Amino acid sequence: MSYELPRKLVTTVVGSYPYFPEALKALQLRKRGERGREYEELVRRAIARAVEDYLSAGVDVVSDGEQRREDMAVFFAEELRGFRLSGLVRIFDNVYYRRPVIADRVGWDHEIIVEDFRYAARLSKGRPVKVTLTGPYTMYTWSLDRYYGDMRKAMLDLAEALSREIKALVEAGARYIQVDEPALSTRPRKEDVILAGEALGIMVGKLSNVKRIMHVCYGKLERLFPEVLDFPIDQLDLEMKNSNYALLELLKEYSFDKELGLGVIDVHSERVESVDEIMEGIGLGLEILPPEKIYVKPDCGLKRLSRETALAKLRNMVEAARRAREELA
Amino acid sequence: MRLYAGICGSFPRPPELRRAINEFREGKIDRVEFEERYKASFKRVVRLQEDNGLNLLTSGLLLWDDLLRPFAENLDGIRLGRLLRFFDNNFYYRCPVIVDQIRWTRPITLDEVRGLSEAASRAVKAVVPGPYTFLKLSEDRFYGSKDKLADDVVQALRQEIESLSDLADFIQLDEPSLVDPELGEDDRRWGVELVNALLEAVGVSRDKLLIATYFNLDSRSYSILLEVRAGLHLDLSSTKNADHILMEEGYSGDLLSLGVIDSRSIFPEDPGDIAGRVEKLLEKVSAKALAISTSSWLDYIPFEDAVEKLKTLGEVLRRLEAGSR
Ligand SMILES: [Zn+2]
Numbered sequence: 001m002s003y004e005l006p007r008k009l010v011t012t013v014v015g016s017y018p019y020f021p022e023a024l025k026a027l028q029l030r031k032r033g034e035r036g037r038e039y040e041e042l043v044r045r046a047i048a049r050a051v052e053d054y055l056s057a058g059v060d061v062v063s064d065g066e067q068r069r070e071d072m073a074v075f076f077a078e079e080l081r082g083f084r085l086s087g088l089v090r091i092f093d094n095v096y097y098r099r100p101v102i103a104d105r106v107g108w109d110h111e112i113i114v115e116d117f118r119y120a121a122r123l124s125k126g127r128p129v130k131v132t133l134t135g136p137y138t139m140y141t142w143s144l145d146r147y148y149g150d151m152r153k154a155m156l157d158l159a160e161a162l163s164r165e166i167k168a169l170v171e172a173g174a175r176y177i178q179v180d181e182p183a184l185s186t187r188p189r190k191e192d193v194i195l196a197g198e199a200l201g202i203m204v205g206k207l208s209n210v211k212r213i214m215h216v217c218y219g220k221l222e223r224l225f226p227e228v229l230d231f232p233i234d235q236l237d238l239e240m241k242n243s244n245y246a247l248l249e250l251l252k253e254y255s256f257d258k259e260l261g262l263g264v265i266d267v268h269s270e271r272v273e274s275v276d277e278i279m280e281g282i283g284l285g286l287e288i289l290p291p292e293k294i295y296v297k298p299d300c301g302l303k304r305l306s307r308e309t310a311l312a313k314l315r316n317m318v319e320a321a322r323r324a325r326e327e328l329a
Numbered sequence: 330m331r332l333y334a335g336i337c338g339s340f341p342r343p344p345e346l347r348r349a350i351n352e353f354r355e356g357k358i359d360r361v362e363f364e365e366r367y368k369a370s371f372k373r374v375v376r377l378q379e380d381n382g383l384n385l386l387t388s389g390l391l392l393w394d395d396l397l398r399p400f401a402e403n404l405d406g407i408r409l410g411r412l413l414r415f416f417d418n419n420f421y422y423r424c425p426v427i428v429d430q431i432r433w434t435r436p437i438t439l440d441e442v443r444g445l446s447e448a449a450s451r452a453v454k455a456v457v458p459g460p461y462t463f464l465k466l467s468e469d470r471f472y473g474s475k476d477k478l479a480d481d482v483v484q485a486l487r488q489e490i491e492s493l494s495d496l497a498d499f500i501q502l503d504e505p506s507l508v509d510p511e512l513g514e515d516d517r518r519w520g521v522e523l524v525n526a527l528l529e530a531v532g533v534s535r536d537k538l539l540i541a542t543y544f545n546l547d548s549r550s551y552s553i554l555l556e557v558r559a560g561l562h563l564d565l566s567s568t569k570n571a572d573h574i575l576m577e578e579g580y581s582g583d584l585l586s587l588g589v590i591d592s593r594s595i596f597p598e599d600p601g602d603i604a605g606r607v608e609k610l611l612e613k614v615s616a617k618a619l620a621i622s623t624s625s626w627l628d629y630i631p632f633e634d635a636v637e638k639l640k641t642l643g644e645v646l647r648r649l650e651a652g653s654r
Pocket of ligand 1: 014182215216217299300301
């Protein structure tokens, strides 16, 4: 089955979708270490429902909804070699969580999300499925390092390990590879940004015929410039709606000419943006880039929203992109 | 030179205290039982410090949800706002929202510090937020004037500090915002002036007061910090060349606390290496009282790893003492 993507203003998602009850049950089983048939079956059903929602909303490039992952760093830490989980660390008030601990040399020894990609691709009626991986900078800064004591060494090993997964994904047919680096916008020092770029080189630098994307969100995104312009990626996927499109000015200043994942949906608010409102956001993007280079999508993953809201937001987003295309034609 | 070893501020809540807090908040246990269980955890944390040979103890700030919380909850004029990221950590504090005139009406940390001084057989240190960080991390919806707000914050903290002065050997004012790399030079100078205004106003001997900075140290901020008229705590773990800066610029004053144990990392630390670093620093810096410490609070690592930090700190102290003999 083949699906023809629109030439302009392709719609997509960042990755995660609200957990379906099946996914929540699967996450509980996973926590108890019960990763047998029941677990796999539940994950599959959840992925199928996420893909179904994307299709019903009309999204062009979909994902598996990250239904298997509770925490984007912990998930990969559990699957890669070299990690264990820490004791409880406070995040605020009396709320604690376990952080990944790098306890040994990091490596890759089995496929992690390849099967989920295959499964989603089987259900997506020909629409491309984007795969998302948590990037080395985020993996490192959200972990406690007991082994390397050296950020650079750790990140290069992480990049090498993730590149093995990416290779397997590409062999399985993935053509949209997104590396998520949310930590990169918190307070990156210049050397961190450069290192993140170097790590991306290891992961996706040599890939061809693949859309290489980096997603970053919330924080001091301006700190990534100008270094990010030289990153070996085709598309920079950014949160824009939440910061009122302030970054567009910056992109203009730097004559940004990669593809842009334009965040037009606030994922922290249950308020559903109207079609007109989203079209306005798309219009702002069109002031600095041609429509062929703009991917229309939410600011970030949708997992914190209710499913009803997420679906309603996606529907309006798809409609806004369709009307914007019409206006362009 | 007196030599001390003690943690900078908080110690992670022991597991049994985490549970007790949850049960109390859910109404499963009453205040009496909660207090009892808190006291047991508190004693455990004080004993852990003593057993590892530390000689400058803190209460562990076990009931503080964040640096500002006891004050946001107990000063007049403040209500709790949203969760915000605490500097570059994966840790969030609740933003104090100032909605009315700020007033200190009763001691806030006095019981905690009294408990500490009764339980401890060594010197004790109390912790309060510094005025500048307090302002920086709050949201003003009442004053509309930075100076008026600053005056009232200074007055409130002054009264709190004075209430503690008989019980604590040292009182630490936490000012991570003063070394925030995001801060412009003018703001930093204003911050130091604000801290000095408080130090000027407070009726407590200066040689028992110290200003704690953490999460960063750079030469520009350090040279401004030297104008603070009290002792200093410096984070020597978060920036690579912090030791170098201190060596270059030097220090001579009453009280210096060196954050040589990295409170945000669990990478194994070698007490011998750290003692060596301190000895080298002592070639260039001098103080009547010198403390070795964790770089910042210990909230960022698990309880069991924080216990390791106490061991390391105690061992560094023993080596330094042996070396000076
Ligand atoms: Zn994001």
